[in-house]
Amino acid sequence: MAGPGSANQPLLLGASRLNEDEESGTCQNGGSAVASVPSSSSSSSSSSSPSGNSVVLFSSLVAVCGSYAFGNAVGYSSPAETGIMGDLGLSLAEYSVFGSTLTIGAMIGAIPSGRVADLLGRRGYVGIRTVLHHGVACDNVCEGRLLVGCGIGLLSYVVPVYVAEITPKNVRGGYTSLNQLMIGLGKAFMFLIGSLVNWRVLALIGTLPCLVQLLGLFFIPESPRWLAKVGREKEFEAALQHLRGKNANISQEASDIQDYTEHLRCMSQDGIVELCQGKYARPLIVGVGLMIFQQCGGLNGFVFYTSAIFEAAGFSTTIGTIVAAVVQILTTTLGVLLIDKSGRRPLLLVSAAGGCLGCVFTGLSFFLQDLHSGAELVSGLVLVGVLVFLGSFELGMGGIPWIIMSEIFPINVKASAGSLINLVSWLGSWFISCTFSYLFEWSTAGTFFIYAGICGAGVIFIAKLVPETKGRMLEEMHASITNKNDNNLS
Numbered sequence: 001m002a003g004p005g006s007a008n009q010p011l012l013l014g015a016s017r018l019n020e021d022e023e024s025g026t027c028q029n030g031g032s033a034v035a036s037v038p039s040s041s042s043s044s045s046s047s048s049s050p051s052g053n054s055v056v057l058f059s060s061l062v063a064v065c066g067s068y069a070f071g072n073a074v075g076y077s078s079p080a081e082t083g084i085m086g087d088l089g090l091s092l093a094e095y096s097v098f099g100s101t102l103t104i105g106a107m108i109g110a111i112p113s114g115r116v117a118d119l120l121g122r123r124g125y126v127g128i129r130t131v132l133h134h135g136v137a138c139d140n141v142c143e144g145r146l147l148v149g150c151g152i153g154l155l156s157y158v159v160p161v162y163v164a165e166i167t168p169k170n171v172r173g174g175y176t177s178l179n180q181l182m183i184g185l186g187k188a189f190m191f192l193i194g195s196l197v198n199w200r201v202l203a204l205i206g207t208l209p210c211l212v213q214l215l216g217l218f219f220i221p222e223s224p225r226w227l228a229k230v231g232r233e234k235e236f237e238a239a240l241q242h243l244r245g246k247n248a249n250i251s252q253e254a255s256d257i258q259d260y261t262e263h264l265r266c267m268s269q270d271g272i273v274e275l276c277q278g279k280y281a282r283p284l285i286v287g288v289g290l291m292i293f294q295q296c297g298g299l300n301g302f303v304f305y306t307s308a309i310f311e312a313a314g315f316s317t318t319i320g321t322i323v324a325a326v327v328q329i330l331t332t333t334l335g336v337l338l339i340d341k342s343g344r345r346p347l348l349l350v351s352a353a354g355g356c357l358g359c360v361f362t363g364l365s366f367f368l369q370d371l372h373s374g375a376e377l378v379s380g381l382v383l384v385g386v387l388v389f390l391g392s393f394e395l396g397m398g399g400i401p402w403i404i405m406s407e408i409f410p411i412n413v414k415a416s417a418g419s420l421i422n423l424v425s426w427l428g429s430w431f432i433s434c435t436f437s438y439l440f441e442w443s444t445a446g447t448f449f450i451y452a453g454i455c456g457a458g459v460i461f462i463a464k465l466v467p468e469t470k471g472r473m474l475e476e477m478h479a480s481i482t483n484k485n486d487n488n489l490s
Contacts, residue, residue, distance in 0.1 A: 055221070055243050060163050060175045062216030064182040065209045066126060067159055070152045071186020072206035073102060077304040078321065079194020080202055084141070087199075092308070096437040099304045101142050103430035105149020106156070110422035113157040114415030121230075122162040122223045126155070127214065144203075156402065157422045161414065164406040165223040166243050169473045173339040173403060180399020184332035187303065188325035195318050224254075225474075228261045229411050256473070261411065275416045283408040286466055287421045290348075290401035293458030295428030297355050297397070298451030301436035302389055308437075312444060313365055313382035314375050320383060324390055331391040335399065343470040344404060347396035348462045354392025356455035361385030363448030370445060385448070397458075401425075407469045410478040 077099045085095050159179050167175045186209070194202055221243060227236035236258075240250050275284065302309070310320035335347060362385030369378045409417040439447040469477055 053245070055245070056167055056175065058216075059166055059220040059243070060178055062213055062220050063126065063159050063162050064178045065213035065216065066155045067179045067182035068186040068209040069206060069213070070155055071183035071188075072190055072209070073148050073152055073186075074183070074303060075187030075190030076194075076199075076202060076206060077102075078306040079190055080199035081305075081307055083199040088141070092437050096434060098142060098145065099300075100430055100434040101145040102149040102152070103300070103426055103433055105146040105151075106153035106426040107149075107423060107430060108146075109150035109153025109155075110157065110426050111419060113154050113422050114417070114419035116154070117158050117161065117418070118226070118229075118415040121226055122158055122165070123217055123220065126158055126162070127217055148206075153422065153426055156425065157418045160399075160402040160406040161418065162223055164403070164474065165225040166221070168244075169471060171340060172407075173344065173470060174336055176403045176406065177336040177339050177399055179402060180394065181332045181336050184328045184394050184398065188329050191306070191321040191325035194321070225257055225261070225411055228257050233258075260478070275413045275420070280409075280413060280417070282465075284417065284420075286408060287401075287405045287417060288424050289461050289465065290404060291421055291425040292428055293352065293454065293461060294397050294401050295425055295432055296451075297352075297393075297455040297458060298359060298389070298432060298436075298448065299393060300429055300433040301440075301447070301451065302386060302393075304433050305436055305440070306386065308440070309362070309382065309386060312440075313369065313379050315379040315383055320386065323383070324386060327387050327391045328394045332394040332398070335395045339400070339403075340470060343468050344396075344400050345462065345466055345468045348400050348466060349396075349459060351392050351396025351398075351400075352455055352458040352462055354395065355389050355397060356452050356459065358385050358387070358389025358392055359448045359452035359455055361388060363445045363452060366444035366448065404466070404469060407474060407477060408467070 081095060084090060084098065085092070090098065160176050163176045163179065164172055186206075190202065190206075193205070197205070221239040222235070224236050224240040224243065227233075227239055237250070237254055240254055240257075241248070244250050244253070274280075306321055306324060307317040310317045339347060362382055365378050365381035365385055368374075368381070405418065405421050436447070439450070
């Protein structure tokens with residue numbers, strides 16, 4: 001069905017408030033009323049030149065260097081567990097507190113993330129995060145872990161937003177998926193070399209991508225959409241031209257972005273009060289819901305305690321972590337290749353269903369262990385369960401919720417929405433990392449059956465509420481998703 005945002009007609013901003021503005025010819029702060037935003041067929045009509053494509057690729061790669069460091073930090077806990085517990089004399093419960101310190105720091109960083117990104121710009125914000133990540137050099141491991149957490153709490157918001165704002169709509173999914181690919185590579189690298197070096201050297205290795213990113217920031221442009229929002233018109237056009245190539249015709253895309261940004265500026269200012277309006281209910285429910293199901297399906301239990309899971313099932317931790325690392329790399333790469341072909345929703349559905357299946361297999365293996373079934377069956381089944389969960393997660397649920405978050409919110413509420421969703425994500429991450437060891441001691445099988453139920457509920461949530469955002473210009477989608485009568489996002 002062709003809805004208001006279809007490719008066959010301009011997407012009318014059908015709110016009565018805009019109709020009133022059209023009648024008077026002005027908006028509340030004196031600007032011109034905007035009657036429409038681009039449809040898929042009219043926006044970004046010019047193709048990027050080869051030089052423009054290379055600039056977008058380079059800028060995206062610099063941004064996702066921080067994602068690689070993010071993956072290093074998350075993947076650090078499992079291979080470092082034995083060394084830290086032995087050298088510092090920590091129990092498993094005490095180590096779980098150390099592991100959760102990362103997520104506590106991330107929650108602290110998440111709270112101001114959207115506002116700071118709006119004040120300093122996307123590029124300047126990444127620079128601050130890079131400095132914080134060097135907290136790994138602190139003498140106290142918990143303090144260092146806390147500072148690193150603050151850095152990744154800031155990072156997890158700005159990287160997908162920056163990449164989504166600089167890329168053309170036809171490749172936006174693939175480029176934004178680089179965020180999750182680099183997180184996966186960072187985790188995999190920690191798993192692979194964690195058994196070869198001690199935990200102190202492993203921590204220092206995690207700072208190297210931050211140095212690369214810090215140097216790269218001097219050579220990438222600021223987000224054109226952010227420049228348009230803050231009224232820096234000349235810099236906006238220069239940045240957009242740089243990203244699309246010196247020979248590309250950017251007039252239509254620049255006009256679309258400026259018109260819609262002006263319309264949003266006329267309507268409202270960013271803030272939690274503005275975000276609570278009914279027209280933002282659906283994107284808010286989708287964004288928050290995806291983060292809850294992403295984290296509460298047991299992610300940090302599998303990632304932070306991979307070694308403990310394999311050890312409890314009698315499987316080799318070294319072999320298990322290496323195989324898990326390889327599977328994560330392969331499935332993350334597959335997700336990047338598929339996202340702009342299959343779309344976001346199908347990958348999310350497959351990923352959430354696969355996560356549920358992986359939890360069932362893992363829970364079943366420990367259930368059989370409680371029944372004193374064959375050790376080989378138990379260890380083999382737990383390997384299958386862990387690999388299915390981690391592979392499925394990296395295929396979709398790992399990165400796509402962040403991509404959708406960066407796509408569905410208009411720029412006038414993106415800061416508040418981003419901070420809230422980022423905080424929800426890290427709150428869920430902290431809850432799982434902090435409670436996993438206690439649940440595991442209570443019932444190894446029951447822990448994973450609980451996670452399976454949450455993943456199953458996530459499948460239903462995605463099928464019923466999550467929109468498809470593939471191949472649509474951000475401005476078109478924002479107007480469409482906040483229009484209660486729109487049927488084009490179902």
